Amino acid sequence: MNFDITSAKRLVIKVGSSSLTTLDGGISVQSLNRLVDACQKLRDRGTEVVLVSSGAIAAGLAPLRMERRPHDLAAQQAAAAVGQGELMAHYSRAFAHHGAQTGQLLLTVEDLIRRSTYVNALRALEKLLALGVVPIINENDAVATAEIRFGDNDRLAALTANLIHADGIILLSDVDALYSGPPSEGGKRISRISSPEDLEGVTLGPRGRAGIGTGGMTTKVEAAQLVTANGIPARLTSAAQAPALFDGEEIGTLFLPRGKRRGARSAWLAHLANSQGSITIDDGAVEAVIGDRRSLLAAGITSVGGEFEAGDVVEIRDPAGEVRARGLTSFSASETRQMQGKKTAQLGEELGEDYQRPVIHTDDMARVEVHR
Ligand SMILES: Nc1ncnc2c1ncn2[C@@H]1O[C@H](COP(=O)(O)OP(=O)(O)O)[C@@H](O)[C@H]1O
Numbered sequence: 259m260n261f262d263i264t265s266a267k268r269l270v271i272k273v274g275s276s277s278l279t280t281l282d283g284g285i286s287v288q289s290l291n292r293l294v295d296a297c298q299k300l301r302d303r304g305t306e307v308v309l310v311s312s313g314a315i316a317a318g319l320a321p322l323r324m325e326r327r328p329h330d331l332a333a334q335q336a337a338a339a340v341g342q343g344e345l346m347a348h349y350s351r352a353f354a355h356h357g358a359q360t361g362q363l364l365l366t367v368e369d370l371i372r373r374s375t376y377v378n379a380l381r382a383l384e385k386l387l388a389l390g391v392v393p394i395i396n397e398n399d400a401v402a403t404a405e406i407r408f409g410d411n412d413r414l415a416a417l418t419a420n421l422i423h424a425d426g427i428i429l430l431s432d433v434d435a436l437y438s439g440p441p442s443e444g445g446k447r448i449s450r451i452s453s454p455e456d457l458e459g460v461t462l463g464p465r466g467r468a469g470i471g472t473g474g475m476t477t478k479v480e481a482a483q484l485v486t487a488n489g490i491p492a493r494l495t496s497a498a499q500a501p502a503l504f505d506g507e508e509i510g511t512l513f514l515p516r517g518k519r520r521g522a523r524s525a526w527l528a529h530l531a532n533s534q535g536s537i538t539i540d541d542g543a544v545e546a547v548i549g550d551r552r553s554l555l556a557a558g559i560t561s562v563g564g565e566f567e568a569g570d571v572v573e574i575r576d577p578a579g580e581v582r583a584r585g586l587t588s589f590s591a592s593e594t595r596q597m598q599g600k601k602t603a604q605l606g607e608e609l610g611e612d613y614q615r616p617v618i619h620t621d622d623m624a625r626v627e628v629h630r
């Protein structure tokens with residue numbers, strides 16, 4: 259399987275701060291324009307492009323006379339507030355040059371975890387795309403506190419790609435590929451990652467330019483894993499290579515998709531939703547629910563943890579306590595406790611017909627990969 263960028267219908271393109279800023283901390287208008295021109299070529303061929311762009315904090319440093327990325331959160335927030343405006347001004351000017359409109363979406367983790375706001379954000383994104391606008395996403399740095407930050411846009415881009423069923427994600431950094439170790443220490447270039455085993459022995463170092471990027475290679479590889487597990491390919495290269503890459507050249511590192519594609523709701527359940535409680539099931543139920551992808555019946559439930567209402571998200575744990583799935587439950591915690599271990603006929607006799615339904619329907623469940 260390959261990842262043919264030229265025929266993709268929808269792509270998420272993430273660009274890091276290091277690719278958009280100059281050494282002294284201002285925006286590199288030339289690099290930004292080159293990226294926009296390359297994206298527009300894709301759009302002209304009919305690909306929908308969603309840009310996830312970092313660079314707000316870096317872009318705010320020079321106007322605020324800060325020499326490097328501050329450690330203090332309030333100062334980072336101030337830099338982001340100043341820099342984000344600058345960044346968007348450059349993007350809208352560059353896309354307007356091609357007759358294209360841009361739309362800004364600033365998101366926090368909370369926005370994607372809470373179902374109502376996540377559904378809303380997704381709706382806005384789909385509408386922008388339907389209107390032919392280029393959505394430009396960044397973390398809402400001015401309001402995100404330390405505890406609730408995505409922290410890096412690699413993860414935000416991967417989650418976005420999973421939620422909007424992108425055909426692929428492109429991670430653009432200041433390095434042209436993944437290397438077996440930090441390039442400055444003589445690592446060798448890797449052109450393809452087919453499975454997590456291929457990453458054994460690869461040293462993922464910290465960010466490149468001091469004080470500019472955030473996550474380094476680790477967050478990029480994690481982002482690639484997040485999408486490939488969901489059936490979406492990823493390619494990592496430098497922003498400078500974007501024009502050639504978008505013309506179809508096979509540049510950088512390709513991460514091949516592994517898992518089956520999930521629907522948006524399943525992706526949200528698997529990666530974002532906060533669980534209100536847990537349901538532990540026996541070995542037979544693990545086989546039925548995880549192995550055969552059947553609905554969870556009360557008979558296989560051995561215990562219920564926490565307090566939740568019907569419609570809440572709960573974790574499904576195996577007898578060893580490992581989370582194997584997340585799902586939207588049809589019953590509250592107290593109802594589930596009354597139902598646990600009982601067969602369907604017994605539920606009908608003791609509690610009534612309404613209690614003969616599965617506790618979690620298979621369509622309302624997202625199975626979770628287990629790393630042992
Ligand atoms: N194994 C590796 N392969 C490639 N680059 C690596 C590796 N380990 C560390 N790096 C460093 O990661 C940097 C990219 O991360 P970062 O600075 O956070 O970029 P961005 O701003 O694009 O998100 C590269 O400049 C490179 O020096």
Ligand SMILES: N[C@@H](CCC(=O)OP(=O)(O)O)C(=O)O
Pocket residue numbers: 273274275276311312313314315316338396397399409410411412470471472473474
């Ligand atoms: N949201 C922050 C960027 C965070 C981030 O992920 O940066 P990077 O590692 O350069 O992609 C900003 O716009 O400055």
